[in-house]
Amino acid sequence: MDNLKLYGKNKNEIDTLIQTVRIFSDDIGMEFGLDKCATITMIRGKLTGRGKKKKKPKETEIHELEDNESYKYLGVMKADDIKQSEMKAKMKKEYIHRLIKVLKSKLTAGNLITAINTWAVSLYRYGAKLIQWTKAELQQLDRRTRKLMTMHKGLRPRSDVDSVYVERD
Known part of the structure; x- marks a missing residue:
């Protein structure tokens, strides 16, 4: 326990x-x-x-x-209710930290996306029902993710954005 x-x-x-x-x-x-x-x-x-x-x-x-x-x-900041703003800031910081660490690892494209989904995105999956994210906040985080991927050569600057979300098959 x-x-x-x-x-x-x-x-x-x-x-x-x-x-x-x-x-x-x-x-x-x-x-x-x-x-x-x-x-x-x-x-x-x-x-x-x-x-x-x-x-x-x-x-x-x-x-x-x-x-x-x-x-x-269980990993969520609470008092009489969930501390939404504290948890959002903490999750964003940890997500970016994990994302940069994976991007610096020089994995191949397929393994890179798998690692991001497994280790970084899983933070948001865990708290998805507890933390109330707005669509704009998630879109901003998505843009930041793509920007970091481009900076670390995980995504080409002028590549099709949709290719990030399409299955590899």
């Missing part, structure tokens, strides 16, 4: 759940990554109790998220 979210009706229920997880974790030799643990208290969909300290069994503190803080769950 790498990611875990606990839900409870009140603080006592959450404390009981944390105690149960701690007991099971001790039994199998796992430890909490306390730097990654945090609590959020919501009442009727509204965040409450920001900034207070919460005690974990054995007097280990789990902090309450501040107003400007978020947590990462």
Whole structure:
């Protein structure tokens, strides 16, 4: 178990759940990554109790998220909702980083496209249903991808743009 979210009706229920997880974790030799643990208290969909300290069994503190803080769950930044702008910026940066790394590898054309689709584009496939991308944002990223491909000689400057999207068969 790498990611875990606990839900409870009140603080006592959450404390009981944390105690149960701690007991099971001790039994199998796992430890909490306390730097990654945090609590959020919501009442009727509204965040409450920001900034207070919460005690974990054995007097280990789990902090309450501040107003400007978020947590990462399954690779997505959240607080009371998904942090769309943060995730978009992070995904764009990582996508460009991966794309440039693949383009510098000097793969053949077929392997280059396969590597881009497998390693770079997969970032967007993972978050496609979670992050709300506009058509303009995706078109801008597509243009940037083609520009980088041209700069790294993965695409000819005056080649047909449609050839990038057509099956090799």
